[in-house]
Amino acid sequence: MELLQLQYFQTVARLQHMTKAAEELQIAQPSLSKTIARLEEDLGVPLFDRHGRQIRLNPFGKTFLARVERAFLELNEGRREIKDLAGLHEGTITLAVTIPRILPELLGSFLAQYPNVRIRQRIESTSSMTRQLESGNIDLCISSAAPEGPDIEWKPLITExxxxxxxxxxRLSGSQSIPLREVKDEPFITMNAGYGFRNLTDGFCREAGFTPNIAFEGDQPDIIGSLVRQGLGVAFVPALSASGVTPSPERLRITSPVCQRTIGMAWSKRRYLSLAAQRLQQFIVDYFQQMPGHSVGQ
Structure with missing residues (x-):
């Protein structure tokens, strides 16, 4: 069994069309057909069901394809690791966040120590982060909700x-603190559904016995403070983000329910982390440990 056979099989399996696969691979169709036939002969089972010119993966083919894709994934990860260890390129890290407020100071401090590292930054929803980690499109993510997946590792960093x-x-101006039910009839300004922070705050409202009346929802946290100042509604704000709202609207402590969130970092255990990404990973841990009032959720 040769690597080229597996590459050809993977292409045919993806397209499920011999002619199209031959065109993409830039080889003659008879040669491709013979290669797939030899692979099936080696395995002792057919991988495709054939009906005239149409072909479809059969159960044998689907099982074998999953193994082939896993093998190619490992080979690609090995290639990345070797290049990294050999120093054949500068370190490049892709970082996704749901809380952009912390980025300027965190990344600025990191790049001051490692000026040759390049960082690609994305703002993603928690659900999107899981897919991006599993596909290898991002190396690390920082979020207020743990991405879920069998290969996702999650490390809590701080509770705020x-x-x-x-x-x-x-009407509540001048109050130091309130139970959340006091604002059950107020219009709320929130993040879009699907973001971890929105899911969290909707849960707080349910605990308080009401469903929030959403007046505005968006994906830019900086706009929320501005809309509150204009009198369009009330909004939840975490402690780290509150310091970035300028000029700051009045903020109230919520006495019940307990309103907190834990920020954490996630990565895929199946993916190789470059030396640069490993440096950033440790830097992020140290950065949050040094924050005033640091408290890690258990």
Whole structure:
């Protein structure tokens, strides 16, 4: 069994069309057909069901394809690891976040120590992060909800309090703290559904016995403070983000339910982390440990 046979099989399996596969591989169709036939002969079973010119993966083919794709994944990860160890390219890291507020200081400090490292930064929803980690499109992610997956590793970094922002002149202005049910009839300004922070705050409202009346939802946290200042509603804001809202609307502590979130870092155990990504991984851990009032969720 040769690597070229497996590459040809993978292409035919993806397209399920011999002529199209031959065109993509830039080989003659008879040669491709003979290669697939030899592979089936080596395995002792057919990999495709054939009906005239149409071909479809059969159960043998589907099982074998899963193994072939896993083998190619390991080979690609090995190639990345060797290049990294040999120093054949500068370190490049792809980092995804759901909390962009922390990025300028964190990445600025890291790049000051490692100026030759390049970082690609993305803002993603938690559900998207899982897919991106598993596919290898991102190396690390920082989020307020743990991406779920059998190969995803999650490390809690810090637990922070979540406050309520209110507009100037609001009826609750001057209050130090309130139970969340006090604002059950208020319009809320929130992140889009699907973001970890939105799922979290919707849960707080359910605990308080109501469903929030959503007046505005978006994917840019910086806009939320501005809309609150304009009197368009109230909004949840985590402690780390509250310091970035300028000028800052009045914020209230929520006495019940307990409103907190744990920020963590995730990566795929199946994917090789470059030396640069490993440096950033440790840097992120150290960065959050040095924060005032640092508290890691258990």
């Amino acid at each position: 309090e979540i406050f309520l922002l209110i507009p100037p002149g609001h």
